[in-house]
Amino acid sequence: MPERRNQERFIHVIVSVAALGGLLFGYDTGVISGAILFIRQSFSLSPQLQEIVVSAVLVGAVIGAAAGGRLADRYGRRKLIILSAVIFSIGAVGTSLTPLVSSWASPSGSLRSSLRCTFRSLPRLG
Numbered sequence: 001m002p003e004r005r006n007q008e009r010f011i012h013v014i015v016s017v018a019a020l021g022g023l024l025f026g027y028d029t030g031v032i033s034g035a036i037l038f039i040r041q042s043f044s045l046s047p048q049l050q051e052i053v054v055s056a057v058l059v060g061a062v063i064g065a066a067a068g069g070r071l072a073d074r075y076g077r078r079k080l081i082i083l084s085a086v087i088f089s090i091g092a093v094g095t096s097l098t099p100l101v102s103s104w105a106s107p108s109g110s111l112r113s114s115l116r117c118t119f120r121s122l123p124r125l126g
Contacts, residue, residue: 032057
């Protein structure tokens, strides 16, 4: 009887983790759906290019999720979490500094937009 209870607990944990993964992937889709409005304005994207941008973000999320387990097994979860935190921090600092850099580098603002998009995407790499 206790063995059956342990199996049920294990199944509940697996189902919970899978549900959380689906929720986070849906959240990722929602984030890019909101961000595409500003990306479209900044870069004057055609509908086809908008589709490519959205697809690239979602494909990147899938690849990151698939590679995360193998990388954690190879290098250790702690090292991977620290690397993710460093990449996230660089992205946050870079995003906050883009108005300063672009004010002297590009009067049109296209540099600011591209830097902001680059640094905002850095945390997703981590």
